[in-house]
Amino acid sequence: MFSVATFLSSFEPLFWAARYTLLISVLGIALGLVIAALICAASLSRIAPLRWFAALWVSFLRGVPLLVQLLLFYYLLPVIGIDVPALVAAVGTVGICASAYISEIWRGAIQALPTGQVAAATAIGMAPRDIWSRIVLPQAFTLSLPALVNELILLVKASSLVSVVGILELTRASQAQAATTFRPLEVYLAAACIYLLINLCLAALGRYLEHRMAV
Amino acid sequence: MPGASSVEIRKVNKHHGQFHALKDVDLDILPGKVTCLIGPSGSGKSTLLRCINFLDEYESGEIRIDGQLIGYESPGGRKMPARKLREMRRSIGMVFQQFNLWPHMTALGNVAEGLMRVRGLPKAEAERRAKNALEKVGLADKMANHPSRLSGGQQQRVAIARALAMEPRLMLFDEPTSALDPELVGEVLNVMKTLATEGMTMIVVTHEMGFAAHVADQVAFMEQGELVSVDVPDKILHQPKDPRIKAFLRTYHERNSF
Numbered sequence: 001m002f003s004v005a006t007f008l009s010s011f012e013p014l015f016w017a018a019r020y021t022l023l024i025s026v027l028g029i030a031l032g033l034v035i036a037a038l039i040c041a042a043s044l045s046r047i048a049p050l051r052w053f054a055a056l057w058v059s060f061l062r063g064v065p066l067l068v069q070l071l072l073f074y075y076l077l078p079v080i081g082i083d084v085p086a087l088v089a090a091v092g093t094v095g096i097c098a099s100a101y102i103s104e105i106w107r108g109a110i111q112a113l114p115t116g117q118v119a120a121a122t123a124i125g126m127a128p129r130d131i132w133s134r135i136v137l138p139q140a141f142t143l144s145l146p147a148l149v150n151e152l153i154l155l156v157k158a159s160s161l162v163s164v165v166g167i168l169e170l171t172r173a174s175q176a177q178a179a180t181t182f183r184p185l186e187v188y189l190a191a192a193c194i195y196l197l198i199n200l201c202l203a204a205l206g207r208y209l210e211h212r213m214a215v
Numbered sequence: 216m217p218g219a220s221s222v223e224i225r226k227v228n229k230h231h232g233q234f235h236a237l238k239d240v241d242l243d244i245l246p247g248k249v250t251c252l253i254g255p256s257g258s259g260k261s262t263l264l265r266c267i268n269f270l271d272e273y274e275s276g277e278i279r280i281d282g283q284l285i286g287y288e289s290p291g292g293r294k295m296p297a298r299k300l301r302e303m304r305r306s307i308g309m310v311f312q313q314f315n316l317w318p319h320m321t322a323l324g325n326v327a328e329g330l331m332r333v334r335g336l337p338k339a340e341a342e343r344r345a346k347n348a349l350e351k352v353g354l355a356d357k358m359a360n361h362p363s364r365l366s367g368g369q370q371q372r373v374a375i376a377r378a379l380a381m382e383p384r385l386m387l388f389d390e391p392t393s394a395l396d397p398e399l400v401g402e403v404l405n406v407m408k409t410l411a412t413e414g415m416t417m418i419v420v421t422h423e424m425g426f427a428a429h430v431a432d433q434v435a436f437m438e439q440g441e442l443v444s445v446d447v448p449d450k451i452l453h454q455p456k457d458p459r460i461k462a463f464l465r466t467y468h469e470r471n472s473f
């Protein structure tokens with residue numbers, strides 16, 4: 001029978017593990033946003049080799065599963081003499097992988113802006129720096145918010161993969177808990193509730209930001 | 216208007232890829248005069264207009280604003296530094312067929328932006344001038360609206376105010392009423408007429424033959440990248456000699472009669 005008591009008592013240790021899920025997702029997306037800005041700039045650059053590099057970056061990271069990237073990152077770096085803690089490997093990989101998707105989201109948003117807006121700014125003598133910071137980026141960012149929140153939610157779920165490098169995040173913790181309590185249903189249901197809670201919060205944050213930045 | 220600009224266009228050529236869009240175009244515009252550019256679709260009217268503020272880069276020939284070459288340091292020479300080009304553009308206003316307002320800013324914000332970023336005015340002063348410009352086009356009560364909450368005619372008037380706030384000495388209009396519902400055309404043309412009587416130098420690409428006939432000092436007809444003829448409105452619109460102009464006006468009249 002379903003035990004409500006076990007279900008409820010599963011939450012506390014799982015919350016503990018969920019901190020890793022959150023930490024890896026949030027740091028991962030933060031790193032991803034920074035790298036994505038650079039990759040996106042490269043992909044829109046007038047310098048061809050930069051564009052090629054961005055294209056290569058995006059197609060490799062989107063073409064190889066995150067799990068494989070993680071294992072590569074974790075096992076390959078020590079080979080070339082860099083020893084990385086599991087958490088760094090996890091955040092690094094998640095961030096790098098996210099950067100590929102986010103840079104494409106931004107590139108799409110920037111290219112979706114009607115070119116006439118930039119022409120109008122150019123015509124009154126605005127400098128490229130001001131055109132980017134005042135006209136293009138604020139709109140592109142607003143336009144990209146729903147896709148960014150979507151990406152963050154995908155990341156929270158994908159972060160369960162980092163258990164392969166030995167991090168006891170939410171999914172791995174619930175597996176362990178289920179094994180020790182012999183109560184998989186209650187434990188996994190509690191884990192599901194926590195994932196759902198995190199992602200509902202993210203979705204709400206997304207809606208709030210969209211609302212605040214809407215014209 | 217004391218500071219109105221003159222424009223000299225000499226043997227200007229421009230390609231879009233392989234396509235020869237402007238062929239040895241010559242045109243003179245005197246200070247304070249209104250020139251209407253007419254011609255069939257694809258004849259190069261927009262391209263010529265966009266070369267005047269170097270949004271489109273002509274390849275050979277000369278375009279001079281008040282005697283100063285735009286885009287190049289010398290005829291056939293190197294490109295002029297970006298900063299210098301921006302300085303020249305400051306005094307050339309441009310109005311587009313699609314308005315091209317910035318949708319994330321209010322009407323006031325759209326007009327004040329250039330004053331702050333380009334002219335370097337403090338916010339309060341920029342907004343004061345932006346208000347004046349909006350009043351001039353009859354939109355004092357719509358300052359706080361975003362473009363999406365304005366009619367097409369109002370949006371185009373904001374776009375005109377945005378250009379005027381920079382205190383230009385030359386205004387370029389690219390089919391400013393073509394995207395408007397017929398009942399909204401008048402309000403935009405009225406603003407343009409006022410500007411013309413104040414002595415602004417204006418170059419207007421238009422299909423509004425009434426405006427060309429009544430407001431223009433000269434009308435230039437373009438076809439296939441060539442400036443076929445330029446003369447007073449009456450000579451072009453009512454007594455055309457060139458068969459290409461006759462053919463163009465015939466299709467125009469057929470389209471506009473019912």
Ligand SMILES: Nc1ncnc2c1ncn2[C@@H]1O[C@H](COP(=O)(O)OP(=O)(O)OP(=O)(O)O)[C@@H](O)[C@H]1O
Pocket residue numbers: 231232234236254255256257258259260261262263
């Ligand atoms: N950016 C561009 N790239 C390639 N070809 C272009 C570009 N802009 C214009 N053209 C071509 O150059 C020619 C002239 O275009 P332009 O826009 O100057 O014509 P127009 O006289 O303004 O026509 P319309 O009345 O339709 O606005 C057209 O054949 C057009 O297809």
Ligand SMILES: [Mg+2]
Pocket residue numbers: 260261262389390
């Ligand atoms: Mg045109």
